[in-house]
Amino acid sequence: MKSISRVSSNALLQACHTTAGSLTVFLMSDDLSKTPERGARASRPTMQDIARLANVSMPTVSRVLNDSPLVTEETRARVLDVAREQGYVVNRNAQKLRQARTGTVAVMLDFASHRHGAIGDPFIFELLAGVSEALSIRDQELLLSPPGLDDARAFEDFYRARGADGFIILGQGTRDAMLRTMAQRNVPMVVWGAVGKDAGYCAVGSDNIRGGRLAGRYFRERARRRWLFLGDIRHEELRLRYEGLCQEADPAEGITVDFLPIVSMAFTATAQTVSSYLVSGARPDAVFAFSDTAAMAAVGAFREHGLTAPRDYSLVGYNDIPPAAHFTPALTTINQKTDVAGALLVEKLMQQLDGARARSTLLPTEMVIRET
Incomplete structure (x- = not known):
């Protein structure tokens, strides 16, 4: 594994954005008069500047620039007006990055199911260790529970912004409805938890x-x-x-x-x-x-x-x-055979990223009889 880190989704949103079937978008200014002097680096207003001037959030700016249907026409018009006033254009050369991967997988722990966000069950860390090892073998970076991903839209924005290629979610908790919504929006993910025939998303878990x-x-x-x-x-x-x-x-x-x-x-x-x-x-x-x-x-x-x-x-x-x-x-x-769970979770996600349909897997479940 190359690194384990926590990053700001806002920082990633400023860097680059994509949507399915659309171009990667970078913000840049074509107003050369803004250059203070020859040879100096051109001043490029940021996405944060557009969001501030249009009085919207940065994810909203991302949706507008990527022609998302989730934005109202009024908001879309206001953001585009501000972008035009600032001299922003879409960088068509960024199209080359459209199919590129980040080489990063976000692994999400179910902090909400644990008091004060503290996870003390060794089982979760066994799963995490297996996932980490499998990602390392594939030369993928592991991004551990980036903050701010509290609903389906936040997950989708993070993915479209190329914050990560996909998600491995360790624990459904009470978030089944959110996970189903993410699947409907084609966010690549694999979930450790209950395997349901009608869930609509790929899961790995025991019987x-x-x-x-x-x-x-x-x-x-x-x-x-x-x-x-x-x-x-x-x-x-x-x-x-x-x-x-x-x-x-x-x-x-x-x-x-x-x-x-x-x-x-x-x-x-x-x-x-x-x-x-x-x-x-x-x-x-x-x-x-x-x-x-x-x-x-x-x-x-x-x-x-x-x-x-x-x-x-x-x-x-x-x-x-x-x-x-x-x-x-x-x-x-x-x-419940957690020794193979990490590798399976990673394999299922990689199948999705390669364009294949990943099927849920039910692991063998066995009784281990000891003193109690």
Whole structure:
């Protein structure tokens, strides 16, 4: 990997802009009278100058200059009037760059799903390491979570401005609607998360329903009857795991499934949520956690109430992170083959950049039985 950096999308927007099927646009002045003296570098007003004079944002200037349909006619006329007044013209030589790549891929972490933007789950960094290695092999630069990309339009603007050739998004979170919009606008991207047939975008992820069913079968084999799922089912991945767990719960056998929302994925917050649940008097004899980190937090909370696994309850985590095998007690968990995930995510994105259609991939999902 050449470099990992955070950059300003505004700075990139000032540099160059493209849209599908249009020319790369550079702003330049043809008014030679603005040159202060012969031999001196010509003064070239920036895109920021046009935005300021037209009282619009720089992304709006970009859309106007690239003939985007997302701009109203009134705004388009105002920006073009300012551009003409300043003597701006389109640099036709920039057409040569139309098909050029930047050699940069933006890798987006799902900070919004983590308290105060802090990601403490080792699983995410395992994925990131795999993506970084795969990009390095292809001599691609990795741009880590550039700021300001909060909605589909911001992602599209960043892409059209050639800030990056495409995006690898590690975690859908609650952004499925935004991702579908990005796909409709032909923004190249691959998502780590739930694989949906009707999503419209390429995703790589595990068989989450199967993962839930494996956990349920494990509990049934151990004659557990009061099951608890830990996780925020607003996330599609976690909803599918919960659904798979419920599919294995047969009321005729006296099995019940309770659900405890974990809004913050932070370790301490998860432990506090589980502890409060136990204070209420609940006593599940089986726990399926959305991640190994959450499972570890649950073990601590149960221990504070005098409950240990596997004596008092069975426990299944998810992800099979390296510490899971060395934790006390060692975690039973679901492995989703993250060792190949990074390479697959990069390969799928490169297929799109080469003009091919990248298909979503469902990775094998396996139970790893340990002490809990």
